[in-house]
Amino acid sequence: xxxxxxxxxxxxxxxxxxxxxxxxxxxxxxxxxxxxxxxxxxxxxxxxxxxxxxxxxxxxxxxxxxxxxxxxxxxxxxxxxxxxxxxxxxxxxxxxxxxxxxxxxxxxxxxxxxxxxxxxxxxxxxxxxxxxxxxxxxxxxxxxxxxxxxxxxxxxxxxxxxxxxxxxxxxxxxxxxxxxxxxxxxxxxxxxxxxxxxxxxxxxxxxxxxxxxxxxxxxxxxxxxxxxxxxxxxxxxxxxxxxxxxxxxxxxxxxxxxxxxxxxxxxxxxxxxxxxxxxxxxxxxxxxxxxxxxxxxxxxxxxxxxxxxxxxxxxxxxxxxxxxxxxxxxxxxxxxxxxxxxxxxxxxxxxxxxxxxxxxxxxxxxxxxxxxxxxxxxxxxxxxxxxxxxxxxxxxxxxxxxxxxxxxxxxxxxxxxxxxxxxxxxxxxxxxxxxxxxxxxxxxxxxxxxxxxxxxxxxxxxxxxxxxxxxxxxxxxxxxxxxxxxxxxxxxxxxxxxxxxxxxxxxxxxxxxxxxxxxx
Numbered sequence: 270x271x272x273x274x275x276x277x278x279x280x281x282x283x284x285x286x287x288x289x290x291x292x293x294x295x296x297x298x299x300x301x302x303x304x305x306x307x308x309x310x311x312x313x314x315x316x317x318x319x320x321x322x323x324x325x326x327x328x329x330x331x332x333x334x335x336x337x338x339x340x341x342x343x344x345x346x347x348x349x350x351x352x353x354x355x356x357x358x359x360x361x362x363x364x365x366x367x368x369x370x371x372x373x374x375x376x377x378x379x380x381x382x383x384x385x386x387x388x389x390x391x392x393x394x395x396x397x398x399x400x401x402x403x404x405x406x407x408x409x410x411x412x413x414x415x416x417x418x419x420x421x422x423x424x425x426x427x428x429x430x431x432x433x434x435x436x437x438x439x440x441x442x443x444x445x446x447x448x449x450x451x452x453x454x455x456x457x458x459x460x461x462x463x464x465x466x467x468x469x470x471x472x473x474x475x476x477x478x479x480x481x482x483x484x485x486x487x488x489x490x491x492x493x494x495x496x497x498x499x500x501x502x503x504x505x506x507x508x509x510x511x512x513x514x515x516x517x518x519x520x521x522x523x524x525x526x527x528x529x530x531x532x533x534x535x536x537x538x539x540x541x542x543x544x545x546x547x548x549x550x551x552x553x554x555x556x557x558x559x560x561x562x563x564x565x566x567x568x569x570x571x572x573x574x575x576x577x578x579x580x581x582x583x584x585x586x587x588x589x590x591x592x593x594x595x596x597x598x599x600x601x602x603x604x605x606x607x608x609x610x611x612x613x614x615x616x617x618x619x620x621x622x623x624x625x626x627x628x629x630x631x632x633x634x635x636x637x638x639x640x641x642x643x644x645x646x647x648x649x650x651x652x653x654x655x656x657x658x659x660x661x662x663x664x665x666x667x668x669x670x671x672x673x674x675x676x677x678x679x680x681x682x683x684x685x686x687x688x689x690x691x692x693x694x695x696x697x698x699x700x701x702x703x704x705x706x707x708x709x710x711x712x713x714x715x716x717x718x719x720x721x722x723x724x725x726x727x728x729x730x731x732x733x734x735x736x737x738x739x740x741x742x743x744x745x746x747x748x749x750x751x752x753x754x755x756x757x758x759x760x761x762x763x764x765x766x767x768x769x770x771x772x773x774x775x776x777x778x779x780x781x782x783x784x785x786x787x788x789x
Contacts, residue, residue, distance in 0.1 A: 282319050284384060285376035288391040289315025292372050295398050314341060314369050318376025326380065334377055341373045368394060418668040422552055425673065426545050435538035439522060439529045440485035446470055446478070446521035449513050450500070460505040462491060462513055470521065472496050478503070479529075481520045488512055488519060527689075534688035534720060535681055539622075543716050544677045546621060552668050572606040582607035583747045587755030594756045601762035602645045604751065608744050609641025609770070615715055615740060623719040629733040632781055634740065637774040644766040676710065683713040684720055691726050696787060699727065703735040707742030714739035730782040741774050 293311025321337030371394055378387035447470060450463040472478065476493045489507020496502070505513070513519070522529045586600040586607075612634040619627035683706045690698045699718070706714035715736045722732035748767045752760045 278323070281323075281379050281384070282316065284387070285315040285319040285379045286312050288375045288379075288387065289313070289372050291391065292368055292394060292398070295395055296368065299398065299401070311369065311372050314372040315376040317341065318373035319380050320376075321373075322377040322380035338370070338373060341370060368398060418552075421670050422545075422548060422668045425541070425548070425670070430538065430541050430545055433537040433541050434485075436486050436536060438532040438535045438537070439479070440481045440487055442523040442525075442529060442532065443481050443485065443520035444470075444523055446480060446519050447501070449515055449517040449519060451515060452505075452510065452513050454510070460510055461494070462503055462505050464491075464501045464503070464519065466499055466501055471498070472501055478521050482512065483518060483520065485520075527693075530692050531685045531689055534684040534724075539720075540677060540681055540684070543622070543680060543712070544673050546618060548668055548673050548676075572603075572610055579607040579611050580747065580750070583750055584754065587751045587759065590751075590756035590759040594758050597756060597759045597762055598648055598651070600759055601766065602649050604747065604759075604763060605641050605645040605648070605766050608747055608767075609638050609645065611711060611743070612638035612641070612740060615711065615736070618712065619715065619719060619736075622716065623723060625729060626719050626722055626732060626736070629729055630736055633733075633737045633774055633777040636777045637737075637740075637744075637770050640773040641766070641770050644769055648762070648766070676713070679710055680713040680716060683710075683717045687714075687717040687721055688726070691721060696727050696731060699731070699735050700738055703739040704742045707739035708746045711740045711743035728786060730784065731787050734778055734782045734784065737774060737778050741771055744770060 289312040292315075293309070296311065317337060317340075318334075321334040325333040371390070375387045375391055378384070378390070445467050447464045447466040450465050452463075453461040455461075466472075472493045474493050474496065478491045478493065480488045480491055482488055487507070488509045489505055491501075491503035491505060493501060493503045583604050586603050590597055590600050616627055616631055616634055619630060683702075686706070687699070687702055690702050703714050703718070706717070718727070718732040718736050718739075721727045722729055727735075745767060748760070748763055751763055
């Protein structure tokens with residue numbers, strides 16, 4: 270067996286000793302000196318781990334490292350038992366003992382060519398050990414419902430999302446169509462598929478039939494070229510031709526075109542992914558409000574509160590305007606900022622699902638965002654009173670499963686309505702859908718038009734136009750909330766601001782997008 274270079278061995282053992290020294294030093298500086306485990310012990314623990322791993326390598330027996338770990342555990346338990354026998358009752362936790370076992374493994378990792386990982390783990394261990402007070406204070410600021418909300422967010426992200434089907438629901442409403450007889454792939458023409466039809470399946474020339482496998486997964490689209498009562502020949506369009514081998518059973522849509530069109534827009538995985546994305550951004554907004562606290566000022570609170578929910582932020586300050594109308598200008602700044610942050614938020618959300626659409630909506634949304642921030646700055650610097658700068662926003666919950674489900678249903682309904690409107694009414698009716706949907710949720714219509722654009726149903730410019738229109742609709746909806754639920758003075762402050770934002774958005778939309786191809 271060839272030994273490693275001597276210098277390499279010395280470096281590894283030296284690094285293990287250094288990591289043990291740092292962790293032992295932290296323990297010496299933190300815990301009661303009466304504890305038996307001190308700085309020298311941690312250096313030896315790290316070296317013990319390195320020696321165990323090195324010996325296991327040399328003798329090609331991994332059990333040696335396991336026996337070394339067992340020895341460390343026995344030593345720690347003996348020391349713990351000895352202190353208990355002598356009546357030592359302080360520091361009954363096992364933090365130091367856990368750190369000792371981890372230090373042993375740091376030595377093992379260094380020898381096993383994982384020095385970078387060992388150093389990173391040592392840094393994490395040192396941070397956790399040295400920040401006991403900070404972690405304790407952090408714990409005191411976390412409420413039970415916030416922890417539960419975090420767990421729910423993790424559940425919908427890492428448990429529910431991965432198991433959802435990533436295919437349209439229309440694939441589950443299918444009937445047996447027949448069996449593939451042959452597939453012809455000419456070099457200069459679309460592939461041709463011959464299908465032996467089951468009894469009762471009748472098609473006409475030029476019919477377009479979406480076909481699926483037995484599990485509901487989309488295989489492509491067949492355009493009927495010729496047909497008999499028991500056989501059909503059609504040209505194939507799709508990306509799964511390799512799955513259409515002879516004797517493959519295929520299925521077709523149920524035949525209720527209206528229902529199939531509606532359900533074709535719903536891909537459970539993608540719908541829930543959007544729910545997760547919107548929930549995460551809201552969670553971040555809640556966290557910023559939590560961290561900034563009451564010292565943030567109404568303006569900054571409105572800005573970060575808009576990430577969590579611009580509607581909730583608007584309702585909060587509308588209610589306060591009834592209690593303290595003298596602060597209406599500051600409240601107006603908060604509401605304008607909460608509404609303006611929605612525009613860059615939409616851009617960020619689109620960046621995750623549709624890069625082309627994100628680039629195409631960036632200019633109008635940025636123009637409206639800048640206009641909103643400019644008006645908010647103008648209002649702020651005209652204000653004389655500083656009293657309201659200490660007001661903060663109170664959000665009840667960082668994440669609500671009920672709210673997430675409600676948004677998911679609204680989003681799914683918007684997807685279906687958008688798809689039906691485009692298919693049966695024509696794309697000229699899409700602005701009406703965008704305006705109505707935007708009244709309830711700007712995110713839902715944004716992702717809906719993105720879905721339609723990616724499906725090839727509408728052009729990029731028409732999708733961008735209607736996304737911006739939905740955002741404008743949602744913006745003016747907040748103005749009406751203030752009119753009916755807030756102080757009339759706050760409404761007057763916001764009216765000019767929202768008219769400026771709306772005017773810049775409308776002008777930019779009509780100048781920026783080419784709508785000549787849309788059948789209006």
